[in-house]
Amino acid sequence: MALRHAVLAALLDGELSGYQLAKAFDLGVANFWHARPQQLYAELTRLEKDGLIAGRAVVQETRPTKRLFHVTDAGLAELEEFTAASAKPSFIRDDLLVKVQAADHVDPETLIARLAERVAFAQAKIDLFGTLLRGMRGDRTEEEFLCHGRRIGPYLTCLRGLAFEQGNRDWCERTLTVLRERRETRPPKGRG
């Protein structure tokens, strides 16, 4: 049950409502985990029941009342225990790679379209992560911030998210180049 710990880690940055948490986990910002709002609301309920987080209701004038959650001491202990256990290796699981694996048997033009889509998506995330990183470090240099900053966890995971998307973009562009060059060298079946 790792979503549990992902939620705890996210709540370390300050009190959040389910809605705010859902936005952070859902909308591309998910730099260390990804989850749907429904999962998060369910997990928050369970975490509170188990005493790992505590919530307080905040009544608002124009908006519905929301509940802000924070991690309890028991929650911190749970995180510490989780960190002590060795992490499972993470594997790639990507629709696009399945499609490229079949590259020699499917229409290259279709594949080229899919790769171009992914390049655009990756670039958008790269820009987003860049903005987030700049926001976190303020006017300090990265080196300065990582050495002396107070809260570097989110910055470090954001760096991984950035590198991941750069890897996606670069690989897609390389693959696009290869497919386009082959298109010129070896024309599609039925015409050559």
Added chain:
Amino acid sequence: MALRHAVLAALLDGELSGYQLAKAFDLGVANFWHARPQQLYAELTRLEKDGLIAGRAVVQETRPTKRLFHVTDAGLAELEEFTAASAKPSFIRDDLLVKVQAADHVDPETLIARLAERVAFAQAKIDLFGTLLRGMRGDRTEEEFLCHGRRIGPYLTCLRGLAFEQGNRDWCERTLTVLRERRETRPPKGRG
């Protein structure tokens, strides 16, 4: 249902038994998807029932009889259709990143141990992928192979797997450096 298509894509490289497929998907070699043997046996049964793959029994002398599967025309059509649909974006979902997100609240020494483990794992996969790539391209250069090779799909996905693990290793090493430098600058609570 994407495992379905991952299995189809894997079977394009030639006839495989459930056992061989399981090894390819399970033992770290999984450069474009990952699945447990139990999942694969179940999926093969379903794929055959739906006519997307066909199997033939091969009786062996010393070993139990095995079934070798290949993709049918219907299977190829299914893959073509799958490729035409736009791929879902892939997200990071990694225990280790959750732990690093909580870096400012857990014991740095524990975290350092986890990161070192991951570096070793990533390096092992990097070496493995390097060997696989060399095996696929033979004595040709990568450029030569990608331009004129007959089956480049597996090579391209392997390149992505390689880059992913290099990204893991580099990020872990960067993070290790940061944590170790901070250890010297800001001693742990309770001693300083």
Added chain:
DNA sequence: CCGCTCATGTAACAGGTTACATGATTTA
């Protein structure tokens, strides 16, 4: 004789996705 490889599964459970539901306010 012990453990590994080949070869294939079943059953129970945990985790994740999709669809649906509600209801107020603000913005175009």
Added chain:
DNA sequence: TAAATCATGTAACCTGTTACATGAGCGG
């Protein structure tokens, strides 16, 4: 008046993991 944002969930379904089961040969 249509759509987006705030705010929270339920129910059904699909996917993935863990544990267990079987049985033969091969290497140390």
